[in-house]
Amino acid sequence: MRQFLLTMAGVFAGLVLFFIGVPFLILSLIASAAHPAATPAKTVLALDLRRAMTDQEPDGVLPFTNRGLAVMSVVQALHRAEGDGRVKALFVRLPEGGMEPGEADELRLAFKHFRESGKPIIAHSQGLYSSGAIASTYMLGAAADQFWMQPGAPFQVTGMSMSDVFFKRFFDKYGVTADFEQRKEFKNAVNGYLYDNYTPAHREAETGWMTSVYDSATDAAAADRKKAPAQLRAVLEAGPYDAADAKTKGLIDHVGQVPEAEEAAIIQGGDGAKVVSVDDYISANKTVEASTVGQPVVAVVNAEGAIMTGPNEASFGAENANSDAIAGALQAAAKDSAVKAIVFRVSSPGGSDTASEQILAAVRAAKAQKPVVVSMGTYGASGGYWISSQASSIVAEPTTLTGSIGVFGGKFALGPALARFGVDLHDINVGGEYAGADSATQDFTPQQKAAFAAEIDRVYDGFIGRVAEGRHLSPDKVREIAKGRVWTGVDAKKWGLVDELGGFYQAVERAKVLAHLEGQTVRLKTVSIRRSPFDALAKAFGVDSTSLQTMATAARLFSDPRAQGLVHAMDQERLRAQGADVLAETPRF
Structure with missing residues (x-):
């Protein structure tokens, strides 16, 4: 039955x-x-940055799961459009809030390269609200030929702010114990569970990277607006303003509604110009140009999201960097005789140490056969740095959040808290003393705590050793700059954690140099193990x-x-x- x-x-x-x-x-x-419409002879590309964005195109094979906007797809489309005689200009809709700084850096480089090809960019904003890294959004608008704002729209680019939640007093009140180990004092991901306010190290680390991100964005905006950085920051910080005030102070170029700004872009396109979304342009131009057939290949392998063990899975939510899939893609690219170098695009804040080690082993094996250059997006931190640390070269954006060479782990002991509400947790363990270490019933015993701390030390020491070997630094030097601290790309370069500041195409050029392909045309090929x-x-x-x-x-x-x-x-x-x-x-x- x-x-x-x-x-x-x-x-x-x-x-x-x-x-x-x-x-x-x-x-x-x-x-x-469905075959998209052909690109018109006079095209104005339209890019709407108000949509949700990822760094890379999702590696899903179900068409209905690929939502949002992928920064790398946009960057590659604009790179192609530079040499496309049909594309005459670009019209950009800016988001009202702050952008991920690394994404904004990558897009700004693409904007500047597009303009250098002689094609103008018109950007429009319906308001810049004081939220997160709003200076990064302003930086993108400043990179355009014309920066428009809607009449009466707020201009609140006055700095950068963020908030953290601390649960310590709540936990104390209800009897919850957060039993965690950190290596070291700057590894502050769990500080919200352990303290009721910022520790000195926590405050120093966050103030440091926030200042670096803010300075980088405003320095770039100042260069594009042809102002001194200190002068621009003084004007910004004296705000907020409305659109008319922002124009009077030279922070934007025009005040007008969306149709007016779009019409200005169409005029740049010439008589009969048509507006085509970047999405449609990408769909209509997916084929490989005949001129690149037979050219040397640079493989692109992507890793975005939390690093986890396992294969690529169908996903309706956030993408993960699955170790089986990424290691398999690196192995496939290494074995392909047509591939002369690999660009490993990484945008990950970390994850599993064992999954990170599996990917790093694949990077080492691939590097033994051909150059592997890491291109960091918004994040290349913790596990994201682990998997990057032994590449042939690392290229990061100025505001990439990287480093975070440290480790944490632990548990919440909920037994006493639940007992107050008549819920009792009890364990039955068979075997050694450590068998019940992960139980939420109670804190670690002294023996369990010592064993767990030793494991955390082992992982931390291993991380230090891998970085020291990959970056040709002494372990003592790595320990000095590690301690779990997050660095921006600018600061990481000073410490020798990255080699070069730049975006994806700077990483491609670096890969060409290492593969002795300088001056040659290469074809990019994205490789993945998929379902x-x-x-x-x-x-x-x-x-x-x-x-x-x-x-x-x-x-x-x-x-x-x-x-x-x-x-x-x-x-x-x-x-x-x-x-x-x-x-x-x-x-x-």
């Missing part, structure tokens, strides 16, 4: 997947494969392989040749996706 019920459950799940999930997948694939659409859909719907086999059997029982053909085609796709797969190729860099 039990087996019968399990079989029927599998049949039901398979039928639901087949009659609901598969048609949805097919429609999504058809929609994504097939069939497997991804199965994962998304929580259906196991047995149920999928049941679905296939059910399709045959229905004697529907179209269904049988679809099952066969998807099965072939699953087999094809077992190894490395090229997700995208971009031309001529």
Whole structure:
């Protein structure tokens, strides 16, 4: 009876997947494969930065999961548009709040390169509100040829602020113990659980990187607005203003509504110019130019999000940097004889030490065969720095948050707190003293605490050793600059943690130099280990392989040749996706 019920459950799940999930997948694939309209002879690209952004294109294979805007896709599209005679100008809608500083840095470099090709940029803002790194948003507007603001819109670029929440007094009141180990004093990710205010080290670290980010953004904006940095900061900090005041003070160029700014961009495009979104331009220009076929290849491997063990999974939320997938992509790129160098794009604040070590081992193995250059995005910190530390070269944005060479770990002891509400936690442990160390029932025992601290020390010492080896520094020097402290790219370069300040294409140029390809045209090829659409859909719907086999059997029982053909085609796709797969190729860099 039990087996019968399990079989029927599998049949039901398979039928639901087949009659609901598969048609949805097919429609999504058809929609994504629809041929976009050709790029007009006179095109003004439109870039809306008010959308949610990621650093890299999500590595999902379900078309309906790829939402938002990927910075790297935009940067590569603008790089291509520079040499596209049909593209005449760029119209940008700025967000009202602060941007991730590293993303803004990368986009600013792309804007400047686009303008240097002789093509103008018109940017429009409907308001700049005092939130987060608002100076980074202003920096992007300042990088345009014309900076417009909506009449009456607020201009609140007066500095940079952030808040942290501290739970210590709440925990004390309700009997919760946060039992954590940190290495060292600047590794402040858990300080909100341990203290009721900033420690001196915590305040020093956050003030340091915030000041560096603010100074970098305002220095760049000052250069683009042709003002002295100190003069610009004095004017900004005397605010806030409205759009008219900002124009009077030389902070923007024009006051007008969105259609007026867009019309100014169309005029730059010439008679008959049409506005085309960057998304549509990317879709219409995915093919590899014939001129790049046969050229040396620089592989691009991406890592974004929290570093975790495991393969790439279908995801409807935040992307993770899965160690199996990234290590596999690095291995595939290293084995490809057409690939002469690898650019490893990293935007990660950290994660698992074991997953980080798996990726670092793949970096070392790949570097033994060809140059591996890391390009850091918004983050390259903690585990993000671990996986970067032994590359041939590291290129970071001025405001990349990197370093954080440290480790923390621990648990919350909830037993006493829950007991106050009539909930009792009790353990049964079999084996050694450490068997119950992770239990939330109580604090670590002294023996458990000593063993756990020793493990934290081992991981920290290993991190120090890997950085020392990769960066050719003494362990003592690394310990001096580590202690868990976050550095911006500017400061990390001073300490020898990165080699060069710049964006993705500076990393490509560095890879070309190391591969002895200076002056040559190369083709970029993004490499990834990915799941097939069939497997991804199965994962998304929580259906196991047995149920999928049941679905296939059910399709045959229905004697529907179209269904049988679809099952066969998807099965072939699953087999094809077992190894490395090229997700995208971009031309001529």
